[in-house]
Amino acid sequence: MWVIAKHESLQLLKSVKSILVLLFLLGCAYAGVSVTELLKSSFDMMHENDLSVSGSEAMVHSIGLSFAILIFGPLFAFILTHDVMNRDIEQRTMRFLITKTERQKIVLGKVIGHLIFWFTIITISYLLIFILSGYFSFLAFFQSASFISVFVGLALILSLIIKKPIFSSFISILLGIAFPILSFWAMFSDKWVLSVFKYATPYNYLEDDNMLFFVNFAFTTVYILLAIYLFRKKDV
Template sequence: MVAIWKKEFIQSFRSVFSLITIGIFIAVSYYLSDFVSKSSLITGIEFAETGYVSGLVFLIYIMGFLFIFSLFHDTINRETESRTIRFLVTKTSRPSIILGKLLGIFSFWFVCLLASFSIIAFFSHQFYFKTFGSLFVMLAYIVALCVLMSCLIPKRSMSMFAGLLISIAIPTFGLWSLFSEKLWLKVIKFITPYHYMIEGGTWGWLIVLLFAAIMVVFSILSLHRRDL
C-alpha cells in the first residue's frame, strides 16, 4: 500500500494539468491575499478571514469537482484497461490498492492546500486551521467519489465524460438546493455535501466524512467483485 501511495503521489505531479492546477491555487491565494493586505493598509480596516480565503473556497466548492475528476477520473480504470492491475493484485490486496491510490491523491491535495494556506498566512499573519480542515474534508468527499466512479466505470473515456457531467451537476444542483423549496431539490440537498459543509457546522463535517468513508467501502467492494 505504501508503494502505491508513493507512486500515485509522485505521478500526480507529472502531468501538465496538475502543475497548472497547483499554479491556479497558488496564484489565487497570492494575488487575493496581496490585494486584501494592501486594501487593509490603505483603508485602515482589518479584513476578516473570509477576505483571505474566499478565493480558495470558490475554487474548491465550485471548481473542485472539475479539477479532481479531470486529474484522477482514471485512477483505477487505467490500471484495469492496461492490465497492470493484475500485477498489483499479485503483490498486494485489493483494499490496499484502493487505499494506496486514495492516500496518494489525498497527499497531492494536502500539499496543494497547504501551500495555498501558507501563502495566505504570510499576508494575514495567521493560519486558518478551521477553514483548512473544512476544505480538506470537502476535497476528501470529492476524491472518494472520483475513485468510486473510476471503479464502477470500466472505460477511461466514459469516466472522463461522467466526471464532466458530475462536475457540472453536483455544484449546480447542490448549491441551488440551499435556496430552493422544491421537493426534488430538497432531496438533492441531503445527498450532496454543500448543505452539511455550509449549514451543518462540525456535525456537517462528520457527515461528509461518513459519506466519503461509505464511498471508499463501495470502491473496495466494487474492485473485489470485478473479474481482473
C-alpha cells in the same frame, strides 16, 4: 499499500494537469489576499488588537482560495482521479498488482495517494496565504480538505463503474460542472426533491462556522468502503 500511495501521489505531483491546478489555486489564494488587503487599507475594517475577530479575519483572507475550491474543486478532483482504477485495468497492470497485494489495499493505496496529493497542494496554498497575510485559518483549511476528499471518493467509484478511461474522462467533466450547479440549486430551492438532495452534497456542511465538515469525511469513508466492495466483485 503505502508503496502504491507513494507512487500515486508522486505521479500526480509530476503531471502537467496537477501543476496547472496548483498554479491556479495559488493564483486564487494570492488574488484573495490582495483584494482583502486592499479593502482593509481602504476601509480600515479589520482590528488587529481585537482577538475576537482574528479567526474571522483569517477566514476573510482565505476567501479567494475557498471560493476557487468550492466552484472548481469538483471538476479538478474528477479530472485527476477519474481513471485511478480503470487505467490500470485497461492496461492489464492491475492483474500484476492483485498477485502482489490484497484488493482492498490496492484501493486504499490509490485513494490515500490521491488524498495526500490534494492535502499537499491545499497546504501549500494556505501556507501562501499565511506568508502573505500572517493569517492561517485552520477551519477553512479543514473545510477545503474535507470538501475535496468527497469528490476524490466519488471519482474513485466512477473509475470502477466505467471501464474505459476515455469515457470516465468525459463523464468526469460533466459531473464536475454539473455538481456545483445542482448543489447550489438544491440548497436554495423550496422543492422537496431538491431539498432532500442537498443533504447528500458536501456544500451543505460548509455553511456555518462549526465542525459539520466532519460529515464530509464520513461521506468519503463510505465512498471508499463502497469502492472496496465494487473492486472485490469486479473481474479484472
